[in-house]
Amino acid sequence: MNFFKRNRITRLIACMIVLLGLGVSPAPAQTEPVRQANTEVELIPQFLSLARGQEFWVGVRFTPDPGWHTYWRNPGDSGLPSSVDWQFPPGFTVEEVVWPRPHRILAGPLVTFGYDSETFLLFRIRSPTDVFPTDEVPLTAGVKWLTCQEICIPGTANFSWTLAVSDANPAPNPRFLEYHKKHRDQYPFHEDVNAIQAYDRGPVWEIVYKPSQFVPGMEQVQFYPYEADIVDYQAVHEFTVRDGVYSVRIKKAETADEGSIRRLEGLLVFDKEGYPPLRPVRIDVALEKSEMEFGSRPITGLSSLWGAMVFAFIGGLILNLMPCVLPVLSIKVLSLVEKSKHGDDKIFGSGVMFTFGVVVSFWILAGVMLGLRFAGQQIGWGFQFQSPYFIVFMAVLFFCLALNLFGLFEIGTGLTRVKASDNSFMNGVLATIVATPCTAPFMGSAIGYVLTKPPVYTVIVFTALGFGMAAPYLLLTKYPRFLRAVPKPGPWMAHLKQFLGFVLMAVVVWLCWVLSLQNGALSVILLMGGLLILGLGCWVYAVSRKGPLMLIVAALISLAGLYTGYLAAATPEAAAEEGIVWEPYDEEKLLAYLKTDRPVFLDFTAAWCLSCQVNDRTVFQDKRVAARFRELDVIAVKADWTNHDPKITRAVNGYGKNSIPFYVLYPRDKVKEYMMLPELITPGIVLNALDKYAVDP
Structure with a gap:
């Protein structure tokens, strides 16, 4: 030496x-x-x-x-x-x-x-x-x-x-x-001063950087100091990425005079060219003495916990209107009408227990998410729908609920018949379970806020989300006079329940479609066969004394439905010649696309995300939107999160999100920043965004 x-x-x-x-x-x-x-x-x-x-x-x-x-x-x-x-x-x-x-x-x-x-x-x-x-x-x-x-x-x-x-x-x-x-x-460009922190951690300097523009697929960042002899040039930097935040740990030089070094100045240079950010980042930040590890003082998008709580509460309110939740809560409202005969106090107790069930379920969901994240998994809202086992469980649950609403069998202590506060608690659990495939507006920002926050922040935000979802039901039980707007109990309630049973059956069909995308058509056939056997068991339970003829009729109808399901799974969907041509998400290809002068549109979606599928049917299959994509030569990239994909999860987190859907539009002029579209979009929103960001500069 x-x-x-x-x-x-x-x-x-x-x-x-x-x-x-x-x-x-x-x-x-x-x-x-x-x-x-x-x-x-x-x-x-x-x-x-x-x-x-x-x-x-x-x-x-x-x-x-x-x-x-x-x-x-x-x-x-x-x-x-x-x-x-x-x-x-x-x-x-x-x-x-x-x-x-x-x-x-x-x-x-x-x-x-x-x-x-x-x-x-x-x-x-x-x-x-x-x-x-x-x-x-x-x-x-x-x-x-x-x-x-x-x-x-x-x-x-x-x-x-x-x-x-x-x-x-x-x-x-x-x-x-x-x-x-x-x-x-x-x-180099000068990043927002609040986006960069530097720490003196004993033998190393650490730079923590939350980029305003996320680069997918980043593997290494090199720090070039302006001052000589303060870092070990031969040592390899330790680089980590978590939830869109970069950490670079730099070994100090043996000759570094630590007592006189108060700031770190230099450049962060990324190993991959891409946008954003394409250019190196200028570092000029005061050092903080700290032995805490990376992530203890993260940098996030929303400015305060109060703002995240408000967003979560509003998102919970809107969640009640989502198609996966509305049928269950409609049944709850009908049960309130029946129960209003027993007094206001009993109704309010039911509302409290329902709220408690919702909030506890969100706590459990938050705990599972935190546990998996601490175990090194990259997950987001609706992560459980990436498991085929959970898809099968949900299909069985909705199928049984639908049969119950049809009146095929009655469960006295069932989830849809409120006769005690304990059942209201379980109904809150059920409402939370069926809500997980849906993402409401404001939810993405609120959940994204807690990506790099301590665990208590996650619990607080999920609590606000649960209270938001339970609030309408709790208010109805506190002020039952609002129930007077609902017609008096009568035969119409039975008809409405039967109609809602068909809605739940439609959810089962959708779950079968999701399973087909995950495990193929054979898994759908097996699931439908299992549901058939389960349905026959419920029917036998209900009409076992009415003779064998009904059993034969049910079997023939079920076989016809099974054959129809087989044809649907075995027949590939024809691609629309004039529709949007989507490229599957790939980090390397995305970086190459971002170097061109063509606009790039990213769609983060999943088959189990109802909001995603609604947007796809109503917006991306709209002829005007498809034509505008072709006119502007937009590169359309679809990040399909139906199955767990660490690269897509990393990209979702990198954009400061933890749930889908969300959409990113990169302009033709790559000097400009990209645009984030809202969770729920319309053809007009997309067309306006294209006209603003994708036209020639």
């Missing part, structure tokens, strides 16, 4: 001597490109003239020969950074230097930071206000650089030019525009 340290010092001294020795005879002043030291260098101003008090940029282009490289502002273990010595008239100032992103260059045990291809170094200059239109301003720049391969060669060049001062807007320099456009993705 001592040899390498001596070797590093020897190289630095040699470079300095060469620079001093050869730098005394610079190239003559000029504006044309200079070729020297195996590098072509050119100075290119932004404008062809100058306005008083104007800010303007000057770019310096370095193009080393193949196999050679120049150096970044912190060259690492060896090398020297490029520099420019400006000679201006009084009043001109250089206000900023912007270095493109570097990369690591390995030379034995040494690690250097630099460029082995063309770079465009930018200088922001401000002119004074006391120059006049008749003036001509002379500007001179002395450029020095070091080009290395196995040996290092210093280079110098002087550039001079004159800019005329004009009152009119100065004309842009086409050559500057050409190179700036070519290299603009290499320049």
Whole structure:
């Protein structure tokens, strides 16, 4: 190791001597490109003239020969950074230097930071206000650089030019525009200060970064410090991603003077090019002394816990209107009408127990989600519907409830007949179970808020969600006079129950379709056969004394339904020739799509998500929407979350979400940020978004 340290010092001294020795005879002043030291260098101003008090940029282009490289502002273990010595008239100032992103260059045990291809170094200059239109301003720049391969060669060049001062807007320099456009993705951008935190954690520095624009498929982030000798250049950074938050742990250098280091300054450079963010991130943040692990102080989207609670409560209210919940709660309201004869106090007790059942069920659901997350699983709302076993359970449950509503059998202590507070509690549990495949507006933001929060935040938000869902029923039991709007009990109630039984049967059909997408048609046949046997058992239980004829009729009808189900599962759906052509979600392909000048539309969906399927039928199969997708040449990407997919789950969390549906539209002009559409969309919402974000810039 001592040899390498001596070797590093020897190289630095040699470079300095060469620079001093050869730098005394610079190239003559000029504006044309200079070729020297195996590098072509050119100075290119932004404008062809100058306005008083104007800010303007000057770019310096370095193009080393193949196999050679120049150096970044912190060259690492060896090398020297490029520099420019400006000679201006009084009043001109250089206000900023912007270095493109570097990369690591390995030379034995040494690690250097630099460029082995063309770079465009930018200088922001401000002119004074006391120059006049008749003036001509002379500007001179002395450029020095070091080009290395196995040996290092210093280079110098002087550039001079004159800019005329004009009152009119100065004309842009086409050559500057050409190179700036070519290299603009290499320049760092300043992220929101609240999105970045830095910690001193003993032997390492840790940077915690919540990007405003999520990059799917990120595997590594490299930190390039502005200050030399504070990090171990040879050590590999420890990089983790959790819920859309990046953590980079950087080993400290043995020579780092920790007592004097108060801030971390440098660049975060991502290993994959993509959008967003495509460019490196400028880091300039105060260090906090902390031994706490990553995630203890996360950065999130919603500004407060109160806001998340309000969103969760509203989402719970709307959840009652979802097709998976409405039939069960309608039956509950009917039971209240029957029970109103027994007194208000008894009704309110039923409402309290129903609310308790809902809230406890949401607590259990939150606990299961937290437990799985702590075990390393990436999950979100409705995760249980990714399991075929749960799909089968739900199909059996809805099938039995439907038979009960048809009057085939009666269960005195059943979930749909409220005769005691205990049954109201179980009804709340049932309502929560059937609500899980649905996502209401506001729910996604509320659940996304707790992605990186401590567990207590998750429990609080899920509690608010449960109270929101139970609130209408609780209010009806507290103020039963509102039940007077419901017609008096009579035969119509039996007819309504039977109608709701058909609604539940439709849910069973939908669950069979979901299962077919997960496990194929054979699993649907087995499920339908099991339901047939179960239904026959219930029927035998109810009419066993009415003779065998009814059993034969039921069997024939069931066989006909089974054959119809088989045909539906075995016949693939014909693709609409004029519909939207969806590409399946793939991280690598998505990154490639985001580098094009075509708009990109992401649809995060699942077969078990009713809201997703409603949006698909009413919006994406709309002829106007499909035609607009074709006209604008939109790349449509479908992220199907029907089965558990860690990559899609990572993408969902990365966008700050924990539930579906949600939709992301990337504009044609990738400089702009993407647009998040609401959970429930209409053709008009999508068309307006396309017109705003997907048209030519």
